[in-house]
Amino acid sequence: DAELLGIKRKKKPAAAAADAAAEAAGEGGAAAAAGKEGAAAAAAAGDDELVPVEVAPELLQELLAMGFGEARCARGLHFSGNSSVEGAVNWLAEHEGDADLDEPLLVPKATVKQHLSAEEARAQAAELLRKAKVKREKEEADVARIRERERIRVGKELQEAKRKEEDGAMRRMVEERKREKAEEARARDALRAKLEQDRRERRRKLGLPEELSEEEKAREADKARKKAEEEAARHYVYVKPVSVIEKLRAQLVSMKKAGGEEPFKTAAGTMLKYIGNVARSPDEDKFRSINMGNAAFQSRVAAVPGSVDFLKLVGFQEADGVLQLPRDQVNMEVLNSAGGEINNALSNPFFGML
Numbered sequence: 620d621a622e623l624l625g626i627k628r629k630k631k632p633a634a635a636a637a638d639a640a641a642e643a644a645g646e647g648g649a650a651a652a653a654g655k656e657g658a659a660a661a662a663a664a665g666d667d668e669l670v671p672v673e674v675a676p677e678l679l680q681e682l683l684a685m686g687f688g689e690a691r692c693a694r695g696l697h698f699s700g701n702s703s704v705e706g707a708v709n710w711l712a713e714h715e716g717d718a719d720l721d722e723p724l725l726v727p728k729a730t731v732k733q734h735l736s737a738e739e740a741r742a743q744a745a746e747l748l749r750k751a752k753v754k755r756e757k758e759e760a761d762v763a764r765i766r767e768r769e770r771i772r773v774g775k776e777l778q779e780a781k782r783k784e785e786d787g788a789m790r791r792m793v794e795e796r797k798r799e800k801a802e803e804a805r806a807r808d809a810l811r812a813k814l815e816q817d818r819r820e821r822r823r824k825l826g827l828p829e830e831l832s833e834e835e836k837a838r839e840a841d842k843a844r845k846k847a848e849e850e851a852a853r854h855y856v857y858v859k860p861v862s863v864i865e866k867l868r869a870q871l872v873s874m875k876k877a878g879g880e881e882p883f884k885t886a887a888g889t890m891l892k893y894i895g896n897v898a899r900s901p902d903e904d905k906f907r908s909i910n911m912g913n914a915a916f917q918s919r920v921a922a923v924p925g926s927v928d929f930l931k932l933v934g935f936q937e938a939d940g941v942l943q944l945p946r947d948q949v950n951m952e953v954l955n956s957a958g959g960e961i962n963n964a965l966s967n968p969f970f971g972m973l
Contacts, residue, residue: 669725672697678704687711690721697724774969781967785959789864792952863932863953867960870929875964875971878923884965886923889916891961894933897944898954907949909935909942933957 674696681704682692694714695707714720819829831839875883896906909916909930920926927942934950935942964970 668728670728672724672726674701678707682707688721690723694720694724697726771969771972774972778967778969781963785963786864789956864956864960866932867929867957870925870932871960871964872971874923874925874929877925882923886920886926887961887965889919890926890930891958891965893930894954894958894961897949898951898958901946901949901951907944907946911937911940911942929957 672693674693678696678701679689679692682695683689685704685708687695691711692707695711698714699706699710711720822829871887874886878886893906893909896903900906911917911921911927927937930942931937933944933953934948935944936948937943
């Protein structure tokens with residue numbers, strides 16, 4: 620009747636407490652069931668495998684000797700940092716009322732740190748050191764390789780800049796020579812005009828006509844022709860220096876590659892002396908003649924392939940075992956260019972690397 624009338628009957632305190640406990644127990648059972656179902660679902664979904672926790676064996680033995688159960692020892696050591704017996708005992712004292720204190724502690728397998736023996740630890744440390752050394756050596760090799768490439772690149776740029784500077788200097792020298800020749804020609808014309816004026820004055824004083832007779836003109840023309848022929852025979856044929864420089868440089872590169880570093884330096888130094896002697900004293904026959912059968916020439920110069928060809932580019936001619944540079948073939952510009960190229964080859968450590 621009371622329920623029909625909507626009146627709730629008050630329960631006694633003991634009965635209410637019993638009902639609350641039953642209700643809590645029912646909720647706890649449901650939560651436990653749900654936890655088991657969740658664990659099963661997680662296992663089915665492929666979560667990490669649960670394994671017993673691993674602790675320091677020596678600390679575990681000390682706790683066992685003190686009378687603690689193995690599960691309690693494992694929990695105490697694990698949650699206290701696995702560092703000391705005192706820390707584990709303190710943790711156990713604080714969690715004495717935990718319901719699962721005597722249950723085995725399971726943790727995901729992936730979180731378990733492998734405890735290595737001293738030998739295994741040393742082997743692992745040695746392997747880490749080896750890998751670090753290999754990595755460091757590789758990095759150092761890479762840095763050295765980059766530095767070498769940079770050194771070669773800078774050397775090539777310096778060599779190219781020097782070559783351009785030399786070519787520019789050679790062109791300026793040629794232009795200066797042309798200007799000098801033009802000035803010399805103007806001076807000769809002025810001198811000829813002055814001589815012609817003096818000749819006319821002398822003829823007037825002698826009572827002769829200023830103009831030459833036909834016979835005198837013929838004699839003067841014949842004299843001028845002979846003088847021009849002598850002048851042409853005395854002067855060398857001009858060779859464009861830039862093209863000669865390229866040939867000389869290419870020949871030196873070929874010599875260095877074929878003969879090696881030290882033999883090339885010996886041959887180049889000796890040829891530089893030959894060329895320098897001729898440039899300083901072009902009228903000395905002994906400086907313009909090289910005996911190819913000479914032992915010193917054979918060991919110092921001819922031993923390097925291409926050295927005789929280099930001397931021929933300078934102007935030497937081979938005949939009967941002798942390299943001879945005719946006086947009328949002495950070209951000072953070619954000699955200076957050859958000397959400059961040899962100096963460059965001897966002083967530049969990157970010469971021939973391009």
